[in-house]
Amino acid sequence: MALLEQWRSKAYDEHMDKQALQRMWAAYFEKEKNIYKELLKTPDTEVKGSVKELAEKYDVDIMTMTGFLDGINDSLKEPNPIEEMEEDTEVSLGFDKEKLYKNMVAAEADWLYNLEEWNDIFDEDTRKALYKEQKSSTTIRKEAKIYPNDPCPCGSGKKYKKCCGRAK
DSSP: OOHHHHHHHHHTOTTSOHHHHHHHHHHHHHHHHHHHHHHHHSTTSOOEEEHHHHHHHTTOOHHHHHHHHHHHGGGBSSOOOGGGOOTTOEEEOOBOHHHHHHHHHHTTOHHHHTOGGGGGTSOHHHHHHHHHHHHHHTOOOOOOOOOTTSBOTTSSSSBGGGTTTSOO
8 A cells, every 4th residue: 555545544544543643633733843844954965766756854653743744745746656656756845835824724724834943935925925826815705796786886877777787
């Protein structure tokens, strides 16, 4: 079984005790945060190595590194072959800074997009703009309904029913 499959069956195990699952995720998020802190210290340095080497480098187990690679994959400049990844698969952590920040916002991972290390990468205005851009990209806006007696949006000054809303 590939690493990713093992990770997902463990992380999303519907038969596991709810409290045990919560503890597992809490421990994972703490380790994930520490890896991101290290990566964000030198954001322009591409970290490469096998899954096993990266797990050792960041002092985490193979499954935690697999989960991390699964989570960061959409933010990488070149996605890793996570579906068929094994311990000796060479992977890269070369991430796109803006994409990573936005994906953290999209995941509502405030413990990640609020890391102090972001302060050295983006100024506060840029972070706010990226946050706002990400949030608005997922907001669905309904067009305002135009009723028959409303002024016509074309600007003619007529009622909608007597202008553009007239039955053709």
